[in-house]
Amino acid sequence: xxxxxxxxxxxxxxxxxxxxxxxxxxxxTAVRTGADFAEVYAEDKRSTSVGLDDGRxxxxxxGRDRGAGIRVVKGDTTGFAHTADLTEAGLREAxxxxxxxxxxxxxxxxxxxxxxxxxxxxxxxAQYPDEVRKADKVAxxxxxxxxxxxxxxxxxxxxxxxxxxxxxxLVANTDGVFVxxxxxxxxxxxxxxxxxxxxxxxxxxxxxxxxxxxxFQQIDVDALxxxxxxxxxxxxxxxxxxxxxxxxxxxxxxxxxxxxxACGHGLEADLVAKGGSVYRGKxxxxxASPLVTLVDDGTMTGEWGAIAYxxxxxxxxxxxxxxxxxxxxxxxxxxxxxNEGHGYSGNGRRQSYQHLPMVRMTNTYVLNGxxxxxxxxxxxxxxxxxxxxxxxxxxxxxxxxxxxxxxAYLIENGEITEPLRESNLIGNGPAVLRDIDLLGNDFAxxxxxxxxxxxxxxxxxxxxxxxxxxxxxxxxxxx
Amino acid sequence: xxxSEQLQEIAxxxxxxxxxxxxVEAFVSRDHETDIRVYEGQVEHFFxxxxxxxxxxxxxxxRTGFAYAGTLDQAAxxxxxAEARDNVEFGTRDEWAGLAEPDGVEVVEQPxxxxxxxxxxxxxxxxxxxxxxxxxxxxxxxxxxDDSNYSDVAVELAVATTTGIRRNGRENGCYVSVSTLxxxxxxxxxxxxxxxxxxxxxxxxxxxxxEAADRATRLLGATKPASKRxxxxxxxxxxxxxxxxxxSTLNGEAVAKxxxxxxxxxxxxxANPLVTLVDDPTNPLAxxxxxxxxxGLAARRNVLIDGGVLQGFVHNSYSARRVGTRxxxxxxxxxxxxxxxxxxxxxxxxxxxxxxxxxVADVDDGVLIQSVxxxxxxxxxxxxxxxxGASGLVIxxxxxxxxxxxxxxxxxxxxxxxxxxxxxxxxxxxxxxAAGVSLVIRDITLSGA
Numbered sequence: 001x002x003x004x005x006x007x008x009x010x011x012x013x014x015x016x017x018x019x020x021x022x023x024x025x026x027x028x029t030a031v032r033t034g035a036d037f038a039e040v041y042a043e044d045k046r047s048t049s050v051g052l053d054d055g056r057x058x059x060x061x062x063g064r065d066r067g068a069g070i071r072v073v074k075g076d077t078t079g080f081a082h083t084a085d086l087t088e089a090g091l092r093e094a095x096x097x098x099x100x101x102x103x104x105x106x107x108x109x110x111x112x113x114x115x116x117x118x119x120x121x122x123x124x125x126a127q128y129p130d131e132v133r134k135a136d137k138v139a140x141x142x143x144x145x146x147x148x149x150x151x152x153x154x155x156x157x158x159x160x161x162x163x164x165x166x167x168x169x170l171v172a173n174t175d176g177v178f179v180x181x182x183x184x185x186x187x188x189x190x191x192x193x194x195x196x197x198x199x200x201x202x203x204x205x206x207x208x209x210x211x212x213x214x215x216f217q218q219i220d221v222d223a224l225x226x227x228x229x230x231x232x233x234x235x236x237x238x239x240x241x242x243x244x245x246x247x248x249x250x251x252x253x254x255x256x257x258x259x260x261x262a263c264g265h266g267l268e269a270d271l272v273a274k275g276g277s278v279y280r281g282k283x284x285x286x287x288a289s290p291l292v293t294l295v296d297d298g299t300m301t302g303e304w305g306a307i308a309y310x311x312x313x314x315x316x317x318x319x320x321x322x323x324x325x326x327x328x329x330x331x332x333x334x335x336x337x338x339n340e341g342h343g344y345s346g347n348g349r350r351q352s353y354q355h356l357p358m359v360r361m362t363n364t365y366v367l368n369g370x371x372x373x374x375x376x377x378x379x380x381x382x383x384x385x386x387x388x389x390x391x392x393x394x395x396x397x398x399x400x401x402x403x404x405x406x407x408a409y410l411i412e413n414g415e416i417t418e419p420l421r422e423s424n425l426i427g428n429g430p431a432v433l434r435d436i437d438l439l440g441n442d443f444a445x446x447x448x449x450x451x452x453x454x455x456x457x458x459x460x461x462x463x464x465x466x467x468x469x470x471x472x473x474x475x476x477x478x479x
Numbered sequence: 480x481x482x483s484e485q486l487q488e489i490a491x492x493x494x495x496x497x498x499x500x501x502x503v504e505a506f507v508s509r510d511h512e513t514d515i516r517v518y519e520g521q522v523e524h525f526f527x528x529x530x531x532x533x534x535x536x537x538x539x540x541x542r543t544g545f546a547y548a549g550t551l552d553q554a555a556x557x558x559x560x561a562e563a564r565d566n567v568e569f570g571t572r573d574e575w576a577g578l579a580e581p582d583g584v585e586v587v588e589q590p591x592x593x594x595x596x597x598x599x600x601x602x603x604x605x606x607x608x609x610x611x612x613x614x615x616x617x618x619x620x621x622x623x624x625d626d627s628n629y630s631d632v633a634v635e636l637a638v639a640t641t642t643g644i645r646r647n648g649r650e651n652g653c654y655v656s657v658s659t660l661x662x663x664x665x666x667x668x669x670x671x672x673x674x675x676x677x678x679x680x681x682x683x684x685x686x687x688x689x690e691a692a693d694r695a696t697r698l699l700g701a702t703k704p705a706s707k708r709x710x711x712x713x714x715x716x717x718x719x720x721x722x723x724x725x726x727s728t729l730n731g732e733a734v735a736k737x738x739x740x741x742x743x744x745x746x747x748x749x750a751n752p753l754v755t756l757v758d759d760p761t762n763p764l765a766x767x768x769x770x771x772x773x774x775g776l777a778a779r780r781n782v783l784i785d786g787g788v789l790q791g792f793v794h795n796s797y798s799a800r801r802v803g804t805r806x807x808x809x810x811x812x813x814x815x816x817x818x819x820x821x822x823x824x825x826x827x828x829x830x831x832x833x834x835x836x837x838x839v840a841d842v843d844d845g846v847l848i849q850s851v852x853x854x855x856x857x858x859x860x861x862x863x864x865x866x867x868g869a870s871g872l873v874i875x876x877x878x879x880x881x882x883x884x885x886x887x888x889x890x891x892x893x894x895x896x897x898x899x900x901x902x903x904x905x906x907x908x909x910x911x912x913a914a915g916v917s918l919v920i921r922d923i924t925l926s927g928a
């Protein structure tokens with residue numbers, strides 16, 4: 001290996017670490033006590049992260065996570081155990097623990113035959129992170145620090161982070177599924193703090209793709225940093241956001257989180273099954289403005305939520321959830337698909353081998369409409385233009401959700417005018433979907449996100465064209 | 480040899496490999512968790528897992544490198560040390576970089592390990608989750624249970640450094656929780672209840688069930704209020720979340736890097752004189768009571784705001800060195816995958832004397848805030864902007880009335896501390912880094928219809 005390069009021990013393919021006949025024997029062990037289904041999910045992940053703050057590279061961190069989670073399902077009970085020991089003995093011990101957890105009764109011997117699924121490439125990688133010098137990763141952050149600080153004397157602080165991960169995963173189950181995949185993700189983020197007469201303001205930007213270091217041939221990190229600084233500086237002159245219900249125009253690629261929260265979670269079959277979703281029993285019904293076609297798409301090459309296979313070994317797919325306002329389908333994992341006789345949708349995901357899979361989104365987005373984005377603003381007398389949203393959260397049972405606007409402006413007489421201070425927007429999912437009255441033709445994907453559910457985080461993407469919601473409540477302080 | 484002594488040996492062995500001019504810290508931990516979920520009287524999932532790992536920090540010439548692995552396999556540990564050393568090359572030289580050094584502060588022992596829990600039978604754990612589901616369903620016919628859970632975790636850890644810190648210990652705890660749904664026609668609302676303890680004997684299942692049913696049913700029929708300025712009474716649970724945000728403005732690292740809105744305010748009046756805020760992990764009543772901080776120094780009591788006056792910030796050894804003071808024993812670390820940051824460990828507002836009903840009786844036009852949503856998206860602890868989604872009950876003429884939802888409450892953190900009207904006497908030691916207590920704040924903007 002050339003001097004100064006990282007990754008002393010490159011990750012081996014997991015299927016070379018764990019033989020197929022070992023997997024077959026471990027799965028047979030897992031269902032020996034009469035279980036219906038067993039699954040082995042193994043991963044070997046190396047990650048690098050670099051943190052810059054206060055003008056210094058504070059630390060480079062190297063991480064290694066390697067292990068297997070074994071799930072055993074008997075009737076409606078799931079047993080789960082995980083181990084960092086990938087030898088046959090270690091896997092068998094975990095299989096027995098999971099089987100014992102799922103079942104107390106005896107059963108019959110069963111053999112398991114696996115058929116290796118095809119290799120599937122959704123997001124090709126040109127430059128693996130292990131093959132890039134750490135110094136090159138560090139240099140990106142130092143450049144962003146310079147770029148953000150040179151945007152203006154009021155920029156008083158900059159922090160930035162770089163992260164990459166290279167994961168091999170393997171899934172095998174008693175239905176005969178046997179697939180392997182490798183996932184490479186690369187992320188960069190920057191936050192600038194500006195200080196002025198009215199206190200401090202912040203601006204953040206990030207970019208992340210399911211690809212290698214070639215990401216930085218596609219994006220300009222200096223521009224990203226300058227943009228974060230611009231947001232912070234702009235907000236120094238911001239006035240308090242309005243308080244109350246107003247029309248809201250959301251810029252292309254900045255409001256996908258609206259759909260993620262307003263309806264995405266409510267279309268997850270596990271929440272639907274227990275009656276914890278406002279969208280239960282609404283298939284075939286008009287649940288949104290007829291302008292809206294909503295898709296969850298695991299196959300979107302390079303996007304942050306892209307997957308060749310989900311974490312249950314089923315291929316990532318393009319799934320239409322809402323077509324012209326009509327609810328067409330939910331998203332599914334193994335358990336819900338099995339229980340309801342539905343096909344797999346490639347939405348069974350998990351944070352790591354230490355977690356159980358559940359229904360999760362991948363890349364969730366709204367398809368283009370026909371309006372020119374400028375016309376949408378011009379058609380709005382008085383309202384709020386949201387150029388950047390922060391995070392959000394939803395109560396799927398009531399449909400109530402919030403999300404934060406981190407860059408927003410007032411619209412007056414059809415023109416974008418003054419910047420606004422940060423605040424939350426609040427709305428009810430079904431109501432907001434119906435209230436979308438203008439949809440632009442300028443579709444764009446947004447920033448990379450981490451979706452949290454039941455304590456697990458997974459990478460997701462979202463996107464939408466510029467659009468207008470007739471009325472949403474803005475949680476500011478100005479009368 | 481106990482489990483944590485074994486981990487100590489591993490940490491000691493790493494530290495012994497330090498080269499001249501190197502500072503080395505090894506943090507080793509192992510935890511075992513059980514997680515049982517019951518639905519409709521059946522075990523929906525049973526999760527039992529042990530995980531372990533090591534994080535190694537190396538500092539040389541003011542440069543820091545770090546690496547971790549989720550295994551204690553010998554070969555992997557050697558690789559972690561080599562990676563951490565390699566990473567040192569890429570850090571920027573920082574004159575304040577360095578590990579904590581023993582400071583002579585006495586450790587206040589805490590009862591962190593419970594043998595009864597360690598020996599508790601699996602069947603009993605399952606039964607607790609089943610019982611909680613049944614109790615909850617029995618309270619109100621409109622209530623359904625989404626899931627009922629029992630969880631416990633046992634952690635052993637050890638830390639060693641070339642600067643002479645050498646500590647190990649273990650801790651366990653358990654909780655039950657239940658998620659509820661309540662239906663009325665087309666409308667569905669949700670709730671939750673929980674009970675925590677060092678051992679299952681400390682659980683109050685009836686209270687958890689009652690709270691879960693109450694949280695879900697109390698919002699049925701709730702309407703969206705009109706926008707106006709009001710006085711709010713925060714439920715203890717909401718106050719604890721609010722204090723969690725305030726704590727990030729008192730973080731010594733944020734102060735050192737010029738990122739705290741209180742950075743130049745030491746000795747100033749920053750809150751109503753009623754406000755005295757203390758971080759005291761040595762109080763055994765606190766859920767997050769602990770004897771050691773994340774760098775292995777003794778956890779200790781720190782007064783942050785006294786009678787409305789800003790008295791101090793919390794520090795780990797790095798942030799303290801930067802601003803020329805001593806660590807306050809507030810290094811926090813999320814496990815072996817990271818290096819210690821700075822944070823409050825067990826915050827508490829000095830309580831008043833009156834209960835929530837008495838506080839409400841003094842409010843003419845206001846809202847009792849029972850839950851908030853969007854703290855991570857609508858609050859900026861650097862600018863101080865505060866805007867969160869909320870639900871609760873209307874207060875009119877000193878009496879609690881109809882439920883309201885789908886509105887926001889907004890102000891700034893700076894204003895809210897000054898606008899405190901009264902602090903209740905109803906301290907609730909919640910499973911969070913801050914204790915709950917009812918809190919009255921005036922001049923809050925409510926945004927609704």
